[in-house]
Amino acid sequence: MMGYIAPLGDAFVLLIGAVMSIAVIAGAAITFYRRKRAHLALSVIVYAASALLILYMMLAGGTAQMSIGGFMLINPFSLFFSLIFTVGILLVNIIAYAYSKDYNEFALLASFALIGMYMVAFSLSLVTIFIGLELAVLPAVFMILLSRKSLEAAAKLFVAASLSTALLSFAIVLTYGGSGTVALEQYSGAEILGFAALLFIVSLGFEASIFPFNVLLPDVYSGPPAHITSMLGGVNKKVGFAALMQVLILGFIAYRQAFILIAVLSVFTMFYGNLVALMQDNIKRMMAYSSISQAGYIMIGIAVANAAGISASLFQIFAHMFIFIGVLAIIAWLEGHGKHKINDIEGLHSENRFLSFSLALLLLSLAGLPFTTGFVGKFLIFLSSINSGMVWLAFLGIINSIISIYYYARVIAKVYTGRRVSRGIKVDRGIAAVVLTCVIITLVFGIWPLPLMHITGNAAAALFPAAGAA
Template sequence: MQNQNPILISLSELKIKKIIMEFNSQFILDTLPALSLLGFGLIVMLLDAFKNEKITSVVTILGILISMLLAVPGVVIPEEIRLTFYNQIYTGGLAGLIHILLCLSGLLSVPFITDYLQKNNQTHLQGEIFSLILFSSVGMNLLATANDLMMTFIGLEIMSVSLYILAGSFKKDLRSNEASLKYFLLGAFASAFLLLGISMVYGMTGTTMLDRITTIDPNLIKDKFPVLFYPAIALIAIGFLFKLSAFPFHVWTPDVYTGAPTPLVGFMATGSKMASVIAFGFILNSLLPQSGDKLSQVIAILALLSMIYGNIVAAQQQNIKRLLAYSSISHTGYMLLGVAGGPEGYKAAIFYMLIYTFMTIAAFALISSIENKEEDLNYQNWSGLGVKNIAFGLIMSILMFSLAGFPPFAGFIGKYFVFLSAVKGGFVVHAVIGILTSVVGAYYYLKVLVTMFFEKPKDNIQPKTLKIRKNILIPIMVLALIIVIIGIIPAPISSYLDILYGKAGFLAKL
């Protein structure tokens, strides 16, 4: 070759440590959290095969807890974050915390799913659903802690394929089928975009390893490939924005969230979004280390459009699941504003995601408790429900206030950090408009509460089961309590996140 690729030269100059060819047993220990999830997934699958469906939910909870515990040793030492398994993924430190956060959404949804399946006489699905939840948690882990773009893609596919199936798990329900098929077709389409973007990045840099791509000066790539650089990142961004259901790529969200079994939506909407936002922020940071780049402006605008669109359309919905689906688009907007705000913002986005996980899982679980037929989901029929059933009314109020971002609930803290980081990152106008759109959000969240508390009950159309079953009342109350506690004292979690973030060189590299 006459003109050698300057990027390759700069790579060889850096003298990257040669990959050790021997297999190291340390690798297995490092990836034990993910591997144990995988193992428990297989156990749950086999339990189902040998007609032990009843204990699958217990084994699933046990498996997730063990996997979370295995990640704890890495988390207590923040400096521990490092690459493992031939530099394919990160482990320890922040990566451990990410694993724990991702496991959380699976762990919290299990009791609600168990109850929902019992209510709908679908207990025979337990084995499949719980093993899929465990496998998709493995995928989330791989996606969020990957260092290699191939690993990212495989993680994303494991996660997504599990979710496509989960969305359609009630196969006698036509809406569930529709949700699954829509999610699957559009998701496969979005994955193709991501893969094309990854192949372009490989073409430009000669590597798929993110830690090596970070060492290359982005201006060097931009000069060498002026036409290819931004399209490549844009294609990767499309792949992730689809998973996050950001504004122009949101079309699947309302149908999938309405059609899929209610407590499973809680799982689908939280874990997968958290994993995608972490991976997206990480990849963006590796390709474009300087914040304030053109692309982060584009992402800030998309965030803004998601907030405006999600909130305005949600305000017109009658179906509570559809309302929450559109509001999840606006919540994606808040998170994306964090991502656009640079490293400080990723931290805010992860924190926001954590709070959103608690709120969303609790909200869908609460809805599933009174859902018997289609009309029960229309919140216009809930008039007077808050007075009739105090527990339902109280928990719903906490969740709605928190989703709307009222202090002293956790939702407020999440929004506060996101807008703070956006202002710090120079997106003052975006932050102001974002706050205005959350006022629209407050309108429809409070409208639900007004119907529940201040309207006269109409007995003929009200949901029949008003009692929340005991075995899910306690988990929901715990979630509501967590939301209140984080809202009042957010400092321990946020400062701990700060420490882990500071020590994790990979995301904060600037």
């Protein structure tokens, strides 16, 4: 297989170095210096540069892959996820700058988390995934604690993360027992590995908000301020999916039962998320359940277990990240004005037209409005599952889309009706920039999805080395 040209490998090392150095600088900034603005500028520049670098590697590298020092692997799949994580953390930083009282600490923790996410994305072994997941989730616990808003959410996230860690380590041990290696490669044979696959689904299910393991999640999402929720749901959850895809597709593709389990759990996840979301009156809690249901759709693509399915899931992950962060940015703005309930946003249209329109568009995209990424993602997912003979799964998924429209439409309806408050309310420039970015990406890749489909297609193909070689 063709390798990367050397400068690209160096570029990758540079990238990790840059993110680590920003963490260090952030630490210094906290110690000596309390100026937030300079710190934000620095973070934005470094993350944007990293994102551009990853994008360049992605476009220049094509389908090539390369391992660095035998512990990390650069391929389109890992580059795709690292791009998502970088951009996500960048957007979250801008939201946090506007609404967090202690932005410096947030930025520091977020950069730690990003290193963990990179480790998961680039990992070649189960151990790196384990460490990366830990590194990604623990800073989030401290972020919630630092916000001093919700001790409960921090405790619940910590409990979930600990359970996940314990089970994950057990799964890794079983895998090592069964196959004699902790490297990510295709396992086969020993029956104990089937049990290991089950444990992987359970433990990563905590991270990826899969049904029975996500019961604590809505509390975790709705407790802390919106900028932290945007990171938890927009970026952290995707780490769980990155790990789940790598472990299941690379390691356990031979274990069909695992994928049937994923298919069944995806149905439960969708129904649980959608049905409970119907009854919420707190908009952030509704978004928490909605993101659970979206996780269900993403799982359909994993259950299909072929390149088309994974590619569709990656598309949906990309779509959902931008939609979720965009909506949460708007919610952060609403919280800034003391609005938490769905009833509070009645007549929002007359207060701020831009944010009302964006909220409506992003929610419609989640519901599946054509010419937005949310629709294309879901369409590709259902198409892949029908194409591989799982008509029932697509059918249940589509039923769920119908259910979900009700609660999204309810919010939009509230925004555009009700009392008219003629006074406009200004928006922080950073929030406006984040929302605008999310809306533009949602529309552009919704109307012209080909480039993104190409990228996700490459990324998905990287998980199926056998098919690629043939």
